[in-house]
Amino acid sequence: MPNDELMPIGAFAQRSGLTSSALRFYADSGLLPPAEVDPVSGYRYYSTAQVARGTTLRRLRELGMPLAAVEAVLGAGADEATRLLDEHVAKVVGEAAAVQQRAAVIKSTLGNPPGLPLAAVKGPVLAAAVEQVLTATAHQRGMPALAGLAGLRIETSDEAVTLTATDRYRLSTRTVVPAEAPRQTWAGTVHGDELRTALAEIRRSALVRLEAATNGIWFRMADQEDRHCRLLPEEFPDYRLMLESLGDVTTRATVAKDLLLRALEEQPGARVALHVADHAVTVASADDEHPGTTLPATATGEPLQICFELTTLHPAVSTAIGPDVLLDLRGRDQPVTIRSADRGDLTTLAMPVKPGRSA
Incomplete structure (x- = not known):
């Protein structure tokens, strides 16, 4: 290879955005070996053709992608690389959501604030009702104005527990007769995705006690692990006015x-x-x-x-x-x-x- 196509490690570092130490690491790991190594001095030289690979490698690592996944993306065609990227992003998003949920649980227990007992409902009945109504929730990422529509409205009154959801094109509402009379009048919009993940445990529990906490709601189950779901702060539409105006x-x-x-x-x-x-x-x-x-x-x-x-x-x-x-x-x-x-x-x-x- 002509010498004018090669550049020393420092120049290549500037072109690719990778540090010299990172380049040495990726060379040793086999992800980005230099084009040539001077047999006497040991200096490493890279070609201009390697800049694109180095830049892509840097961007993939900035996404938090592990080395094995980076190697797979760099060696794949466009379609497979896209699939691997989507897979990695979905994993990161899922882990972030799990961290958010765990943080909400910790916050709800700080200082051990007493929960507010709301109602007790048979688990299979509650799970079936939630599944039916949740189909009307909206799932649109990056649209904060619709964030409240991604949740399920839970309301307790003297006689019933009411579940409601809407995505602007559908509105579903169902009342559930509690196993024990509701103890409080309460209303909150529960995070729809977190409620979906709790459904399996709710369905397998004979009785679920609903308990309001700071910024969330607890589903207390004697024979399953208790589940906590965050409340959405966005305003929920006045669906009763909508129904009355039909x-x-x-x-x-x-x-x-x-x-x-x-x-x-x-x-x-x-x-x-x-x-x-x-x-x-x-x-x-x-x-x-x-x-x-x-x-x-x-x-x-x-x-x-x-x-x-x-x-x-x-x-x-x-x-x-x-x-x-x-x-x-x-x-x-x-x-x-x-x-x-x-x-x-x-x-x-x-x-x-x-x-x-x-x-």
């Missing part, structure tokens, strides 16, 4: 849940149209001329066609309780209420879209 129902239909889900899944488009009329509900694609599926239904009121994003309507129907769902419609541009035909303790609102447009 217009009058103009069309109502009761249809078998499994048949409706199957019809939704068979439509090829991202949006679906429901046509309610003549004691039937027809499910068709809102994007093309794909033939629809007509389902038997108990339908009353004005005939109506209304369109939804599949990702909005399908979860709202799938979480309904019981074999039949009741659809209360108010017009093609108004929220639809989806409830169980025989049990009304889970209510979901689903926002429609205009024909030919995404939400």
Whole structure:
């Protein structure tokens, strides 16, 4: 190699952003060996072609990536390297979330402040209700304004525990009858992801006692490890006002849940149209001329066609309780209420879209 293509270790360090000591370490580890080593002086020389590898190596190490993973990325093609990077980032994010949660637990116990007993609920009942309502939470990273929508609102009153979540396109709310009468009136928005990780323990516990703490809530379980979830400080929407301001129902239909889900899944488009009329509900694609599926239904009121994003309507129907769902419609541009035909303790609102447009 001509000498004018080589540079001493100091110059290469400046070009790549790596220190000379780091370059010696990476040379000895085999990640970035010098292009040439003077056999007499032992001086190390690098080529201009190695600058890109050195720069990438530095950036990967700045991400906290271990040497073995760095070596794999440097030796991989673009697609595989991207996958390895995504895998590393997901691991770092998960570890950071775990640290946050552990820190919240420590903070909740500093000074041993007494917790506020709220209510006791059967574990399997609470877990099922949380899973149903959590489908309506929003998951949008880097958008602080929506942070409150990533949580589940828990409220205790004299008679019930109410769970509510919304992502602006859906709103789900369910009441749960406690095993013991609630001891306090309380409300807080619980971190949705942390609550998801606690569901397995909650489901396996015969009885779960809810206890409010500073900036969090404890789920106390006699036969499982207690779980702590942080509260989100952002304001939760006034969903009761939203429910109270709904217009009058103009069309109502009761249809078998499994048949409706199957019809939704068979439509090829991202949006679906429901046509309610003549004691039937027809499910068709809102994007093309794909033939629809007509389902038997108990339908009353004005005939109506209304369109939804599949990702909005399908979860709202799938979480309904019981074999039949009741659809209360108010017009093609108004929220639809989806409830169980025989049990009304889970209510979901689903926002429609205009024909030919995404939400």
